Amino acid sequence: MEFLQKVIHIYIERWPWFLELIGEQLRISLISVFLAASIGLVIGVLIAEYPRFREPVMAVCNVFYTIPAIALIGLLIPLIGIGEKNAIAAIVLYGIMPMVRNTCTGITGINAGTIDAATGLGSTRWQILLRIRLPLASGVILAGLRNVVVMSIATGSIAAFVGGGGLGEAIYRGITMYNPAMTFAGGFMLVVLALTCDFILGLIEKSIKKKWRIS
Amino acid sequence: MEDAIRFEHVTVRYGVQTALDDFTIGIHEGEFLTIIGRSGCGKTTALRLINGLRTPDEGHVYVKGRDIADSDLISLRRSIGYAIQDVGLFPHMTVKDNVAYVPSLSGMWNKSEKDEKVRPLLEMVGLDPELMKRYPDELSGGQKQRVGIARALAAGPEILLMDEPFGAVDEITRRSLQSEIKQLQKRLHITIVFVTHDIHEAMLLGDRMLVMDSGKVLQLDRPETVREKPAAPFVKELLSRVGTET
Numbered sequence: 001m002e003f004l005q006k007v008i009h010i011y012i013e014r015w016p017w018f019l020e021l022i023g024e025q026l027r028i029s030l031i032s033v034f035l036a037a038s039i040g041l042v043i044g045v046l047i048a049e050y051p052r053f054r055e056p057v058m059a060v061c062n063v064f065y066t067i068p069a070i071a072l073i074g075l076l077i078p079l080i081g082i083g084e085k086n087a088i089a090a091i092v093l094y095g096i097m098p099m100v101r102n103t104c105t106g107i108t109g110i111n112a113g114t115i116d117a118a119t120g121l122g123s124t125r126w127q128i129l130l131r132i133r134l135p136l137a138s139g140v141i142l143a144g145l146r147n148v149v150v151m152s153i154a155t156g157s158i159a160a161f162v163g164g165g166g167l168g169e170a171i172y173r174g175i176t177m178y179n180p181a182m183t184f185a186g187g188f189m190l191v192v193l194a195l196t197c198d199f200i201l202g203l204i205e206k207s208i209k210k211k212w213r214i215s
Numbered sequence: 216m217e218d219a220i221r222f223e224h225v226t227v228r229y230g231v232q233t234a235l236d237d238f239t240i241g242i243h244e245g246e247f248l249t250i251i252g253r254s255g256c257g258k259t260t261a262l263r264l265i266n267g268l269r270t271p272d273e274g275h276v277y278v279k280g281r282d283i284a285d286s287d288l289i290s291l292r293r294s295i296g297y298a299i300q301d302v303g304l305f306p307h308m309t310v311k312d313n314v315a316y317v318p319s320l321s322g323m324w325n326k327s328e329k330d331e332k333v334r335p336l337l338e339m340v341g342l343d344p345e346l347m348k349r350y351p352d353e354l355s356g357g358q359k360q361r362v363g364i365a366r367a368l369a370a371g372p373e374i375l376l377m378d379e380p381f382g383a384v385d386e387i388t389r390r391s392l393q394s395e396i397k398q399l400q401k402r403l404h405i406t407i408v409f410v411t412h413d414i415h416e417a418m419l420l421g422d423r424m425l426v427m428d429s430g431k432v433l434q435l436d437r438p439e440t441v442r443e444k445p446a447a448p449f450v451k452e453l454l455s456r457v458g459t460e461t
Contacts, residue, residue, distance in 0.1 A: 111301075113299060113301040113302070113303040114306070116268070116303060117297065118303070118305070119268060120263075120268055120376075121317050122289050122290070122292035123320060131305075136305075212306075213306050213307055
């Protein structure tokens with residue numbers, strides 16, 4: 001009980017600082033999610049359209065996805081230094097994999113009869129992609145995006161270790177100053193942020209699936 | 216009578232398998248041609264050659280006198296109606312958007328025209344225009360087939376390709392669809408190439424019927440002639456099923 005009171009006290013006393021950290025965290029996440037989603041979507045579409053590149057591209061994406069986050073951030077230091085850029089680059093490299101995989105799975109999983117009909121009726125490849133494949137794959141693609149968003153918040157918290165800012169800073173400061181209440185306050189805020197983003201994206205996913213009658 | 220479609224010495228192979236072997240036939244303008252044969256006999260391949268979904272390894276396919284190898288395939292496909300067995304309706308589009316698909320691809324109809332253009336098409340295939348705003352998953356099997364036919368006819372094609380279109384509907388709906396497509400063909404005077412595995416359907420609908428086996432033409436004639444003078448043992452075997460199928 002005493003511990004919780006300390007946590008609440010920290011929130012009350014230092015709310016402007018926490019707001020600033022939330023702002024930084026959201027900024028890092030938004031930039032990296034936008035980049036990872038855009039790059040992942042394009043690569044996913046390309047490997048769905050050109051299957052011979054699927055295996056090597058997925059293998060490369062898998063390698064980035066398998067490296068532990070802290071190791072990836074460390075590996076990027078000699079290339080791009082420390083700070084926000086390092087954190088963003090790490091999240092982007094991580095986030096590409098779920099986007100590529102889900103985009104490719106969503107597009108290639110569409111009923112063959114639907115694509116055959118669209119082709120037979122005279123659609124160009126581009127029209128099939130924009131009018132048929134992407135709308136029908138949007139449920140799976142959005143599930144990948146949710147994954148990237150939650151992952152970006154989790155990985156973004158490590159950014160504080162290389163001076164990237166965000167809520168990880170509260171955790172980091174709590175550890176170095178041996179202040180468990182501060183560590184908890186930062187961690188709890190991160191959990192709330194991740195769950196809120198996931199909930200909002202879940203609602204968007206549900207409404208798009210309803211609109212386009214996809215399961 | 217002039218040929219709307221002509222196959223000349225067409226051979227198609229899938230690996231070592233020959234789907235069509237030196238296939239030569241002509242399909243007349245305004246004719247209802249049914250194609251029947253065992254699974255894998257090449258009937259669907261023949262159909263898919265007409266709209267360029269498959270290209271011949273040897274030989275030529277002519278549509279309205281023009282070799283499709285020299286045609287723009289996108290324009291060719293838009294000028295030919297296409298309806299398939301599992302319908303291939305786009306699940307994320309309403310009935311209206313499905314029917315208006317081809318005209319909207321080629322900019323034939325603008326958005327405001329859609330309602331007035333789709334309405335008579337739905338009526339023509341025996342559907343209530345009120346269904347326009349529904350999605351495919353809200354329709355019965357027979358209604359989906361009708362929407363598929365309306366979509367295939369939307370751009371006013373002179374040729375309609377149908378690949379076992381009534382294969383997935385119940386018997387009563389099937390009979391009713393058969394009679395409606397025959398009437399539609401007479402009314403619109405379009406050329407229909409209709410693939411089926413049902414001999415009863417092939418004889419009922421076809422002005423002529425093509426019996427195929429192993430990528431070859433066994434017989435191409437009027438149903439009465441095929442019945443009276445079957446050209447091969449396989450044709451006889453097929454005909455023995457007439458009357459046993461309801």
